[in-house]
Amino acid sequence: MVSPSDITFSSRVSAAVPPPSHLKGSSSQGPDDGLPRIVPRRHFGRWLTAVAALLVFAMVVNSVVRNRAFQWDVVGRYFTTAAVLDGLLLTLWLTGVVMVLGFLLGTPLAVMRLSANPVLCTLSWGYVWIFRSTPLLVQLLFWFNIGALYPTLGLGIPFGPEFLTVKTVNLLGPTLTAAIGLTLHEAAYAAEVVRGGILSVDAGQTEAAQALGIGRRRTLRRIVIPQAMRSIVPTAGNMLIGTLKGTSIVSVLAVHDLLYSVQLVYNQTYQVIPLLMVATLWYIAVTTVLSAGQFYVERYYARGSARALPPTPLQRLRIHLAALRARLTRAIAPEARPAIGGDR
Numbered sequence: 026m027v028s029p030s031d032i033t034f035s036s037r038v039s040a041a042v043p044p045p046s047h048l049k050g051s052s053s054q055g056p057d058d059g060l061p062r063i064v065p066r067r068h069f070g071r072w073l074t075a076v077a078a079l080l081v082f083a084m085v086v087n088s089v090v091r092n093r094a095f096q097w098d099v100v101g102r103y104f105t106t107a108a109v110l111d112g113l114l115l116t117l118w119l120t121g122v123v124m125v126l127g128f129l130l131g132t133p134l135a136v137m138r139l140s141a142n143p144v145l146c147t148l149s150w151g152y153v154w155i156f157r158s159t160p161l162l163v164q165l166l167f168w169f170n171i172g173a174l175y176p177t178l179g180l181g182i183p184f185g186p187e188f189l190t191v192k193t194v195n196l197l198g199p200t201l202t203a204a205i206g207l208t209l210h211e212a213a214y215a216a217e218v219v220r221g222g223i224l225s226v227d228a229g230q231t232e233a234a235q236a237l238g239i240g241r242r243r244t245l246r247r248i249v250i251p252q253a254m255r256s257i258v259p260t261a262g263n264m265l266i267g268t269l270k271g272t273s274i275v276s277v278l279a280v281h282d283l284l285y286s287v288q289l290v291y292n293q294t295y296q297v298i299p300l301l302m303v304a305t306l307w308y309i310a311v312t313t314v315l316s317a318g319q320f321y322v323e324r325y326y327a328r329g330s331a332r333a334l335p336p337t338p339l340q341r342l343r344i345h346l347a348a349l350r351a352r353l354t355r356a357i358a359p360e361a362r363p364a365i366g367g368d369r
Contacts, residue, residue: 094298095298095299095302096296096298096299097299099296099299099300100299100302100303100306103290103299103300103303104303104306104307106290108286108289108290109283109286109287109290109303109304109307111281111286112281112282112283112284112285112286112287113283113307113311115200115280115281115282115283116269116272116273116282116283117269117311119200119203119204119207119272119275119280119282120265120268120269120272122204122208123204123207123208123211123268123272124211124261124264124265124268126204126208126212127207127208127210127211127212127214127215127264127268128212128215128219128261130208130209130212130215130216131211131212131213131214131215131216131217131218131219132215132216132219134149134152134153134212134213134215134216135149135215135216135217135218135219135220135223136245137149138150138153138216138220139220139223139224149216152212152213152216153213153216153217155213156209156210156212156213157213157214161206161207161210161271161274162274162277164206164209164210165202165203165206165207165274165275165277165278166277167206168197168202168205168206169199169202169206169278171193171197171202172192172193172194172197175193176192176193176194177190177191177192177193178190178191178193178196179191199275199278199279199280200280202278203272203275203278203280207268207271207272207275211264211268214264215261215264218257218260218261218264219253219257221256221257221260222253222254222255222256222257222260223245223249223250223253225253225255225256226249226252226253230248230249230252231244231248231249234248251326254326255323255326255327258319258322258323258326259319259323262315262316262319262322262323265315265319266312266315266316269308269311269312269315270308270312273304276288283304283307283308284304287300287301287303287304288300320337320338321337324337
């Protein structure tokens with residue numbers, strides 16, 4: 026058995042004996058302490074691959090910038106013209122309307138698909154099956170020629186008299202036809218996105234809500250949907266960008282979107298490549314803005330799923346700049362580093 030006096034004696038001896046020389050100082054030893062310095066591993070393959078990739082990237086950029094066939098002066102001249110900006114506004118309007126209406130229609134379809142009612146489940150599955158099986162261009166052409174099937178549309182009693190009738194040709198113009206066709210198409214995909222997000226939520230959440238006496242609608246609205254948004258937002262962001270680019274297909278219906286506006290210009294000036302570059306640069310710019318917005322929306326709904334939110338690009342830049350500043354400080358003045366745990 027160890028007595029208290031032995032403990033006191035051993036503590037005094039350990040305090041009197043200085044620590045070994047290899048335990049003094051910090052982990053980063055100076056050049057005069059006689060110990061080998063720890064050198065980080067050098068990744069030569071990584072640096073060679075990076076140099077090769079940068080070289081190929083520089084060659085591609087050089088070939089694009091110095092190629093006179095792109096006619097960058099013509100691109101700059103038409104980049105902010107009224108016709109191009111009007112087409113861009115219509116493209117943005119069409120994208121926003123289609124996405125909002127698509128998810129407003131797709132969310133009930135997803136709930137119907139998960140319902141225990143076999144009729145609702147079958148109808149939802151049939152809607153998704155039809156609109157996902159038909160090409161988008163075929164759907165748009167079908168809706169554009171809907172007047173051949175239904176020359177007039179009426180409002181009245183089902184299977185009874187009609188109180189109001191209107192010609193389909195006068196009611197559905199090219200822009201409205203494109204909005205309807207794109208909305209019905211996107212609703213089928215939005216239904217699957219929402220259904221996948223709901224299924225990603227643990228079933229224990231619903232069981233706990235039922236144990237607390239919370240109704241199904243409130244459980245879906247306050248518990249399931251907020252947690253499902255972590256899975257819905259990334260796919261919905263991809264759908265948004267895909268819809269933005271997919272609106273260019275409405276040019277076949279003579280809708281004055283961005284691509285059709287550019288086509289009208291180069292059909293008169295025969296400057297095809299510069300005008301296509303104008304449309305490409307606008308699509309890239311809008312997609313970049315939407316991607317940045319998607320990042321912050323995902324970051325917002327990541328609350329509670331992780332202890333620390335992912336850093337923003339500005340925060341990452343500050344961290345890298347602080348690390349670079351610290352490296353430069355150590356390289357310029359190595360003698361200014363404080364010694365930790367040295368001799369007293």
